[in-house]
Amino acid sequence: MKTNRIWIWAGSGAVLSSCLFALLFLGVSMTVTPVQAQEKLVPIPLELPKPMFEGTPQNLKVPNLEKPLGKPREPFLAPAGVVLISKGKKVAASDKEPTIGEIEMLTDGDKSAGDGSFVEFGPGLQNETVDLGAAHEIFAVVVWHFHKTPRVYFDVVVQLADDRDFTSNVRTIFNNDHDNTSGLGAGKQMNYVETSEGKLIDAKGAKARYVRLYSNGNNANELNHMVEVEVFGRPAK
Numbered sequence: 754m755k756t757n758r759i760w761i762w763a764g765s766g767a768v769l770s771s772c773l774f775a776l777l778f779l780g781v782s783m784t785v786t787p788v789q790a791q792e793k794l795v796p797i798p799l800e801l802p803k804p805m806f807e808g809t810p811q812n813l814k815v816p817n818l819e820k821p822l823g824k825p826r827e828p829f830l831a832p833a834g835v836v837l838i839s840k841g842k843k844v845a846a847s848d849k850e851p852t853i854g855e856i857e858m859l860t861d862g863d864k865s866a867g868d869g870s871f872v873e874f875g876p877g878l879q880n881e882t883v884d885l886g887a888a889h890e891i892f893a894v895v896v897w898h899f900h901k902t903p904r905v906y907f908d909v910v911v912q913l914a915d916d917r918d919f920t921s922n923v924r925t926i927f928n929n930d931h932d933n934t935s936g937l938g939a940g941k942q943m944n945y946v947e948t949s950e951g952k953l954i955d956a957k958g959a960k961a962r963y964v965r966l967y968s969n970g971n972n973a974n975e976l977n978h979m980v981e982v983e984v985f986g987r988p989a990k
């Protein structure tokens with residue numbers, strides 16, 4: 754009898770401690786798993802314009818140039834509910850009087866390559882800033898500078914900030930200015946050839962209201978061009 758009772762006591766003790774252990778384990782794994790990892794990921798609703806040229810020419814004499822993928826880009830995944838949040842949003846530019854087109858055309862939804870769809874800004878380092886109207890979680894920024902002919906735009910830097918003057922919580926999400934011509938810091942990303950796919954930049958859910966894009970001329974001339982900027986995200990919690 755006495756032995757039985759001891760066994761029962763020992764048995765419930767073991768059950769209790771394994772329950773405690775399981776709870777502890779669950780608690781630990783819950784704290785280390787980020788909330789986002791549990792969200793369902795789906796391709797962002799990105800619509801591409803018609804290409805004006807096939808493939809990518811190999812004869813561009815540009816240093817530090819990324820090798821073309823040779824196939825369509827894989828769909829970009831983000832949490833379900835992430836949508837295009839930049840269409841029709843206000844844009845400001847360092848060159849307030851573009852020589853071709855209007856600043857508003859950067860977020861008008863027209864991504865065509867042809868004349869009448871791109872905006873031409875002055876030479877040298879220029880920037881354009883999209884105001885999303887409120888803080889958003891940003892997952893992707895896609896930019897089309899010019900895709901009528903294959904071109905490489907220089908010193909492409911993309912930044913996020915909380916304020917329009919880019920003084921508060923400034924983060925750089927893309928920078929291929931490897932020798933710091935722009936004075937924004939040297940970047941490690943490579944030069945790339947513009948295509949109808951645009952350049953897709955992973956913003957990893959960073960919170961910001963403003964998106965700023967710099968460029969500093971291109972391999973054909975000193976001017977800066979922009980067809981469209983698209984930002985995919987959702988309102989910040």
Ligand SMILES: [Ca+2]
Nearest residue numbers: 858863980981
């Ligand atoms: Ca446009």
Ligand SMILES: [Ca+2]
Nearest residue numbers: 908930932934
């Ligand atoms: Ca540079």
